[in-house]
Amino acid sequence: MRAILSIVILLFSITAFSQEQRVEYEKVSNNLVKATYYFVNNSDIVQREGFFNSNNQLQDMWVSYDINGNKKVIAYYDKNKKVGVWTYFSKDKINFVTYKDNKLIGVEEKLLVVN
Structure with a gap:
């Protein structure tokens, strides 16, 4: 019985890790290709x-989403380097992180107040 249980767990683990993330590519100009990544377990919901x-x-610009479609991060790159103001969203605050040539320049936090 223990051997059967071990085999079932092993097969489940292999199946879980063998799922591939769906990615779609769309050429938008000669210099840019848009990539859309979907959640592995929910291939219709955009992850980033x-x-x-x-x-x-x-x-x-790169945008990351949670499983409910809410924005988590808005980020900017220039040739693989972090640039500009990145925006991080959470339940009760928004963080603004500024980069220049891949170096952290500043951080600002804004609390969200609901009336």
């Missing part, structure tokens, strides 16, 4: 989307 340049480097 953004752009790659012609050298396959992260470029321009």
Whole structure:
């Protein structure tokens, strides 16, 4: 009985890790390709989307979502380097993190107040 249980657990583990993430690519210009990544267990819900340049480097705006479709992060890249103001959303606050040439420049936090 113990051997059968071990085999079942092993097969379940292999199946769980063998799922591949669905990704769609769309050429939007000569220099940019839009990539859309979907959650593994929910292939219709977008996990993150953004752009790659012609050298396959992260470029321009990238947006990450939670499983409910709410934005978690808005990020910016220039040739794989973090740039500009990144926005991190959470339940009760928004953090603004500023980057320049992949270096952290500043952090600002805003609490969300619901009336």
